[in-house]
Amino acid sequence: MAIEIKAPTFPESVADGTVATWHKKPGEAVKRDELIVDIETDKVVIEVLAEADGVLAEIIKNEGDTVLSNELLGKLTEGGAAAAAPAAAPAAAAAPAQAAAPAAAAGDDAILSPAARKLAEENGIDPNSIAGTGKGGRVTKEDVVAAVEAKKNAPATAAKPTAAAAPVVAAGDRIEKRVPMTRLRAKIAERLVEAQSSMAMLTTFNEVDMTEVMALRSKYKDLFEKSHNGVRLGFMSFFVKAATEALKRFPAVNASIDGNDIVYHGYADIGVAVSSDRGLVVPVLRNAEQMSLAEIESGIATFGKKAKDGKLSIEEMTGGTFTITNGGTFGSMMSTPIVNPPQAAILGMHNIIQRPMAINGQVVIRPMMYLALSYDHRLIDGKEAVTFLVTIKNLLEDPARLLLEI
DSSP, rough: OOOEEEOOOOOTTTOOOOEEEEESSSOOOOTTTTTEEEEEEEEEEEEEEEESEEEEEEESSSSTTTTTTOOOEEEEESSSSSHHHHHGGGGGGGGGGGGTTTHHHGGGGGGGGGHHHHHHHHHTTOGGGSOOOOOOBBBBBHEEEEHHHHHSSSSSSGGGGOTTOOOOTTTTTTOOOOOOHHHHHHHHHHHHHHHHHHEEEEEEEEEEEOOOOOHHHHHHHHHHHHHTTTTTOHHHHHHHHHHHHHHHOOOGGGEEEEEEEEESSSOOEEEEEEEEEEEEEOOOOOOOGGGOHHHHHHHHHHHHHHHHTTTTTTTTGGGOOOEEEGGGTTTTTOOOOOTTTSSEEEEEOOOEEEEEEEETTTTEEEEEEEEEEETTTTSSSSSHHHHHHHHHHHHHHHHHHHTTOO
């Protein structure tokens, strides 16, 4: 029986997708729930799995083709691996003992996640040479990383070129490589240009003394982790809590413009920028104003792991009323983050640096961080933006105020 392989149902915010990778070729055997094809949208990569055991009979949409919701991608013939023999071995009647060989060979192709496949291609690693440790023998990103390290540490004698061998690239060659832009990167570019051309965006700066937050974290991090089942206490949860408290006091910063209307949100859905192999993604903590520090840290850790594995869903990345991004993770000292429409503002965190500060007439060394708030001036006045950022500064410099909500 033929089974149609269809694209998933995209939400309203996603118009279409692109066929990124076919993991099987026509005639190859597949098992139920095995990954067949990846669909890349401007937000996430969606994995399409086999509905039953059988053989991939036909590919209708090739890699690079644009697809719509529920559009036909290909066809699967139900019935197990043996059905692949007629298509792959025309001489089966003359050599019945060899008829099953092509079908068996179909299982030789390693099963990789999109992130693992990309990493293997970038480092010239044959996926079939990697022993997969994932479910069902799936090659994980960690397996590829281990293979890359093994390749780097392999003895050079085996591949040592002779004196007459010429290098592949001669000194002074001007090498260029042209690759298509991913949908995610293209969407990021589109939204950044849209933000700068459609809103009156300004950035205001301040600095925060992280002494009290760092002392609190240092004192309680072990007890916190033990009390909350391994959840680690980081800095981001303090910033999320401070932001949600400040958003209550300054509703315009948590609002958005819809046509000629201003929409004030009575909740704080905080987008937290997370780095992934495909680029920067922004999953959303829903109702963050109701979350504890442990719930925030747990949510962020889950998002980070999903981003690394390419498992973030479209729903987890849709919406958001305010965004926080931490360039300090990569050593950034100062930046002007770009607002994510239709949101009205974004908070930028940066590197913590020990700097001399004048405190009560004395020069002391303090751990300082620059903060940046970019905002849509059509909706938020300068005074409101500055006061909002000062509120976050005050809450972080005296964390007890977060608990007392003062």
